Amino acid sequence: MSNGIARICTTLTACLLAGTALAQTPPAAGAPAAQAKPASAGEADPQVIVEKMFTLGGNRKGVRASGAKGMCAKGTFTPSAEAASLSKAPHFAKTTPMTVRFSMGGGNPNISDKTKTTRGFALEFEDSSGPMLFYFISAPVFFAKTPAQMLEFVEVRLPGADGKPDAEKIKAFTAANPETTRQAAWINARPVPASFAGVDYWGVQAYTLTNKAGKATIVKLKAVPGAGQLNLSEDELKAKPDNFYGDELKERLAKGPVAFDFVAILGEAGDPTNDSTVMWPEETRKTTKLGTISVTALQDNTVCDGKNSDPVNSLPEGVAGPANDPIFQARAAGYAASRVRRTQ
Ligand code: HEM
Structure with a gap:
């Protein structure tokens, strides 16, 4: 991508002091997708990471390297009165x-819905000017802060000659990279959600949101379910079959739309913008509701499978990803590699 990294700032304070507020001008909506970004010195090549992700998922054909099991749906987004001010x-x-x-x-399309892992929520907002695409997960943090760390995280989990x-190796990697345990710790400390619509x-x-007056606000985005947190007790979980989210969502939608508040958590001085393994202290941060999903x-899964899948370069003017977060930058090439492979 045309990286436009004017200056690198590592925290919100540094960004605001630098006056750049992560000043990254994303390509105009509808602009051609970025070329796969080659690895620069010291970084891992996102295409290699994705190859290893496929290996870890069992090298299945025609599926995503992550989020391989999923359900496609449609809906609408209605903005709040405050959204345009941001x-x-x-x-x-x-x-x-x-x-x-x-x-x-x-990357396993047959994974049980009972598994303690992240759930994903891919959100494409469609406008005649171009899409706005975010990939959300059911944890506030990612499991690696750099592509190199992500590559090693995946590599140490690959099966050896004995199939295991x-x-x-995992223990040694974990000890040397404690921040890579935060995502799993978050998931493991919580019950398995009873519904895709209940987490x-x-x-x-x-992300940096910029309004018409040019005011930039650094935020983290969150989708909060209208149904509340729907959790399964251990006994309820045991009684569930491996595939229950599909029927659950069908039944729920038959009764009416499934709503989520789309919320911006407003960053404050010192909140890091370059490390996806760190959660901002959300309970003390102001929030603004941007609207309702x-x-x-x-809808048929082929609709989602055929969609653009680059959350880095599918952002409109007024929304920019973190130019200083190496994990964000790696995503464009990673998703492109997965897309090429799964559509071959
Ligand atoms: C905070 C960081 C990240 C988040 C929140 C995230 C989230 C997600 C989600 C929700 C999906 C499923 C998308 C769908 O349903 O279509 C996905 C897919 C995927 N992710 Fe990530 N991801 C992150 C970083 C990365 C990075 C750094 C890489 C690799 C360099 C990566 C590689 C992939 C790949 C290859 C897919 C499958 C894409 C496709 O075939 O369309 N992700 N991710």
Whole structure:
């Protein structure tokens, strides 16, 4: 991508002091997708990471390297009155159609819905000027802060000659990289959600919203379910079959739309913008409701499979990803590699 990294700032304070507020001008909506970014010195090549992700998921054909098991749906986004005060994106100015996809983390399309892992919520806001695309997960943090760390995280989990990962290798990597345990700790400390519509989802990375007056605000984005947190007790979980989210969502949608508040958590001085393994102290941060996502019906999975899948370069003017977060930057090439492979 045309990286436009004017200056690198590592925290919100530094960004604001530098006056750049992560000044990154994303390509205009509808601009050609970025070329796969080659690895620069010291970084891991996102294409290599994705190859290893496929290996970890069992090298299945025709599926995503992550979020391999999922359900495609459609809906609308209705912005709040406050949304335009934060971002000039046309998607925040009127009701827009949406394509969304709920998924289970990882590259195994047969993963049990009972698994303690992240759930994904892909959100495409559709506007005639171009899409606005975010991939949210059911944890506030990612499991690696750099592509190199992500590559090693995946590599140490690959099965050896005996068909099993080397427990000692995982232990050593974990000890040397404690921040890589935060995502799993978050998931493991919580019950398994009873529904894709009953769990919080985070955009994880720090986005800069810019309004018509040029005021930039650094935020983290979150989708909060209208149904509340729907959790399964251990006994309820045991009684569930491996595939229950599909029927659950169908039944729920038959009764009416499934709503989520789309919320911006406003960053404060010192909140890091370059490390996706760190959660901002949300309970003490102000929030602004940007609008309501209303999921109305399921649609055929081929609709989502055929969609653009680059959350780095599919952002309108008024919304920019974190130019200083190496994990964000790696995503464009990673998703492109997965898309090429799964559509071959
Ligand atoms: C905070 C960081 C990240 C978040 C929140 C995130 C979230 C997600 C979600 C929700 C999906 C499922 C998308 C769908 O339903 O279509 C996904 C897919 C995927 N992710 Fe990530 N991801 C992150 C970073 C990365 C990075 C750094 C890489 C690799 C360099 C990566 C590689 C992939 C790949 C290859 C897919 C499958 C894409 C496709 O075939 O369309 N992700 N991710």
